[in-house]
Amino acid sequence: SSVLTQPPSVSVAPGEAARITCRGDNFGGERVHWYRQKPGQAPVLVIHSDSDRPSGIPERFSGSNSGNTATLTISRVEAGDEADYFCQVWDRNDDRVVFGGGTALTVL
Amino acid sequence: QVQLVESGGGVVQSGRSLRLSCAASGFSFSRYGMHWVRQAPGKGLEWVAGISYDGYRSYYTDSVRGRFVISRDNSKNTLYLQMTSLRGEDTALYYCAKDPSSASSRPDRFDYWGQGTLATVSS
Secondary structure (H helix, E strand, O other): OOOEEOOOEEEEOOOOOEEEEEEEOOOOOOOOEEEEEOOOOOOEEEEEOOOEOOOOOOOOEEEEEEOOEEEEEEOOOOHHHOEEEEEEEEEOOOOEEEEOOOEEEEEO | OOEEEEEOOEEEEOOOOEEEEEEEEOOOHHHOOEEEEEEOOOOOEEEEEEEOOOOOOEEEOOOOEOOEEEEEEOOOOEEEEEEOOOOHHHOEEEEEEEOOOOOOOOOOOOOEEOOOEEEEEEO
């Protein structure tokens, strides 16, 4: 069964790029999705299918998936990007959804 | 626009039951899979259960299988989660979420979320 590991926290200065990783023990070709959750709000899908952006999500958000590591990159980080970010896959071996533990992004 | 409105949360004693509902609007409810995702206070997201567009297939995380039942009424555009034998560790904000995958596809991701309903299990 899949386990997704994310760093608990990432800090970046405004204007710099933030990279949040999601390491899977067995992605098995599954597509990785990313959500942003601000305090007191519901999660929002920011990247789906490894690298696709839903409508309304700024181009500063991008994703990649190589081997057992998926990465969410936020370029030119702004104060408003401070949030928790979660990766997610569908584990087809066990027929279940798996979330990473989440990464708190801090803008210095 | 898509709206998902959860209800039914509250405070319940350990071992008792609770039924959550999610009223959907703004899209063709009967065409999409739906899910429940929960978040314990101060913790991360945990997927609970999912159901296919037609209600014939359902999926559960191990910790709730046999205690929770997900169902839907497409005539009422409503998703349900019947929770029984509740435990303290079930205390969480429960979100209803829509899956954009087509009717013939397996579960995938969540493109719309409700604001959640809080279920608190007391001992």
